[in-house]
Structures are given as C-alpha cells and as structure tokens.
Amino acid sequence: MKPQSMLFTIYGDYVRHYGNEIWIGSLTRLMGEFGLSEPAVRAAISRMLRQGWLESRKIGNRSYYSVSERGKKRLEEAAARIYKVESDLWDGKWCIASYNIPEERRALRDQLRKELGWMGFGMLTTSTWISPNNLADRIKELTEAHEITEYVEIFSADHLGWSDPKQLVQKCWNIEEINAKYREFIDAYRAEYEALGEKLSLREEVADSHCFVEKTKLVHQYRKFLFIDPDLPLELLPELWLGKEADELFQNYYQMLNPGAVRFFETVYEGAPH
Template structure:
C-alpha cells in the first residue's frame, strides 16, 4: 500500500467533508491504522506538497494540511465517478482527442496521456485517443491549464467503418482485464460483506476502528477502477460484464461500514482552531 495513494483516499473519503484541512498529528495517527510509519507518511506529504496536491499552513506550532485547488478538483472528479448511480444515455458519438506535441515537450505529452487515461479515454493510436463519453470540457480544462491548445484537437464524430462499436472498444481497452479485476474484487469482498452483515443482524458490536480501516481499504481498492474502467454506455458493454455486480457490492458494504468509520475518524480528527465546528460542516 503506497502512503501517497492512501492519503488521497483519506482526504477524499473523510477530510474533504470536514473542512478539507487536518492536523498532521491526526493524519499520521489515521495512517498508522494501516501499519504506515510516521516517517513514511511525512515523506508522502512532502511529495504531495512538491507535486502541488497539498497545501500547508502553521497555526502556532502545529502544521495543518489541506488539498490544493488542483487536488480538490481531482477528488471531486473521483467522487462523482465512484458514487455515480446511473450510466448516462449514449448519444452514439465518439469524442476524439488528437495531439502532436513536440519531442522537446515529451514530459507534458506523457502527462497528457496519463490525464486522458484517467478520464477514461482509450488509445486508438499513439496520439489519438477516443471516448464514448462527453468529456470535452474536462479535456479542455487540462489542455488550457497546461498551455498546449496549439497542439491538441478535439472532435465529436460518428464511427463509419470498419469495426463494430463493441469491437472498437475491444481494440482500445482491455475489457477482459477490467472484467478480471472486477471478479477479483467480488471474490475478496463478498465474503467480508456477508460476514459483517450477518454479525450486524445478530446484534454483534463492530469496533469503529475496524469499520474505518475496512471502509478505507474498500474505497482504496475500488478507486483503482477509475484508472481502468471508463464507464462504458450499456450499448458497448460485453454480454458478460461484472462491473454492475461489483458496484452494487461496493455500495452495500460501504453503507454497512460508513457510520462506524465516520465515528472513528471524528475521534482522531483535529481541525485547526479557526475551523468551523463539525456540526456546521456538510457531510457527504
């Protein structure tokens, strides 16, 4: 488990709903629940500061960390996709992003590829990426923020020939790999969900700390699907698709763990002295 990746999960799942800022002591204590040392956590925080994901400030002799505007946008995008309830109706159009970025700017080019993959685009050719979803505004934001609009074009197009739409999806995305990842998720978490559900139905007490760790790991794992599953419209899904089953399992288990996990977080969480009281913070 990479400390930086888990920090994204903790901020996205908890901190962003409590004013978006947290004392470093609380953060290291929470991360310690996963066996991560204070040294490892502080090193990850330093990297995230350098990369522009986090911001820091001092209040007295204490350090507090919050997500930067860039970090908040990424968390908002992730939350919108993770907790999305329904798939949009497909308009039958493909969005195409094509670029020709010079070799001298290959660092920017590589970063653009990562951003397109994160959004859910599939690679048709090295410099041509496609998506069945309307992600035009998100691509525009990325391109304009990096000042590379002179090298990138976006199209809204019909697919004429020669592959069928599902075949095109098979060419640009590894559907079998995505399905296998969902199968693994179901295999790991269905027994855990069913066991906890039975215990709760029997009136057993589930420790809040267990709920916090288990829910965080659940979200941490499920968040990985954002990098491989572009949220295909129904028309493009294969006949055997485990994404829906995995999604339902995720939400069911999440709901079981949520209350206890939130209680544990609130016991450890320490906001800055000038933060709003918890009762004034809007929870998810």
C-alpha cells in the first residue's frame, strides 16, 4: 500500500469526521500500524502538500495537517460513491464530453483523461468520452478549474444507433475485467468476514488495533473500484454482475470492524488545540 494512497484513506474515513485536522505525531502513529516508517509518512505528506491535497499549520512546535478544499471535494465524491445507496432509474440519456486540446498542452489532456476515467466516463473514441450518469456539472467544474473550456464540449444526448445500449457499454468499458476484479475482492475478503463474525459471536476478544488496520485496508482496497467501475445503471449491467455482491460484503464487513476501528483511532487522534 502506497503511503500517499493510505493517507487519503485515513483522512477520508476518519480525520474528516473529526474536524478535518490532525497532529503529525498521530498520523505517523496510525500509519505505523501498517509498517510505514516516519520518514516515509513525512515524504508522502510533503508530496500531498505540493500537489494541493493537504494544508499545514504550526501551533508552537507542533505541525497539524488538514485536507484542502480540493481534497475535501475529492473525498466527498469518493464517499458518495463508496457508501452509495441504490441508483435511480436511468433516463436513457448519455452525458458526452468531447475535447480537442492542442499538443503543447498534452499534460493537461492526460490529466483530463485521468479525471474523466475517475468520474466513470468510458472512452468511445480517443477524444470522446461518454457516461450514462448526468455528470455535466462535474465536467463544467473540472474544465473551468483547468481553464480549458475553449477546448471542450459537453452534451446530454439520446443514442440513436447502431449498437444497443449494452453493446455500447462493452465498447467503452472492459466489463469482464471489472467483474474479475470484483471476484478477486470477494475471494479475498469473504473468509476474513466470516472468521471475524464467528469470533464475535463466540464473544472472543478482537483487538481494536486489529479492527483499525483491517477496516482501513478494506476501504483502501474497495476504493480502487472508483477508478475502474463506472457505476452503471442496473439496466446496462450484464446478468452476471458481481459488483452488488462485493458491495454487500464490503458494507457488512465494514460495519463489523467499524466500532473497534473508531475506538482505536480515538485513542491515537490529536487535533489542534482550540
């Protein structure tokens, strides 16, 4: 697990619910539970400061770190998708983003592609990306933030031919690969979930630190689906779709680990003095 990615998970699942700010000593202690050294944690924090995800302030000789506005937005979007409720019925519309960014701004073009993929868009052609979800406002924000509105067009459209909607999905996303990843997730966590359930039913002691580590790893692994699962409406999914089974396993295991994980976090967490 990369330190920077782990920091995102800890901020997203814990720190943002506790005033969004944490003392670096608490952070290094929490990250130490995963075998990460203090220099590795500090290096990851420095990278996130440079990239604009974190902000810092000093009180006396102590440093405190909080998530920037940009980081908060990303964490809120991620949380809305990870802990989502049932999707609405699909209205049959496709959100389309088409761009023509000049070669000298190639880095921005690559960044836009990454962001589109993260939002759940699929690539129909090299510079035309589609989603069955209404993401027009998100695209507007993104293109305004990167100052590339002159190179991007956004549409909400009906698809008139020639593929049927499920064929269109197959062209833009590798559904089999996503399903295989869900199968891996289920295989990796089903036994752990059942073993913990048995321990708890027998009233065996489970260390809070164990719950913290396992819950954080669980969220960390499940968060990866944000980058590959486009969150398609039910109507567009194949009959054999493992996303729902994986989601149920995630939610149940999460709820089982959460009380101990939170207790452990609270024993280590120190925010800034008021």
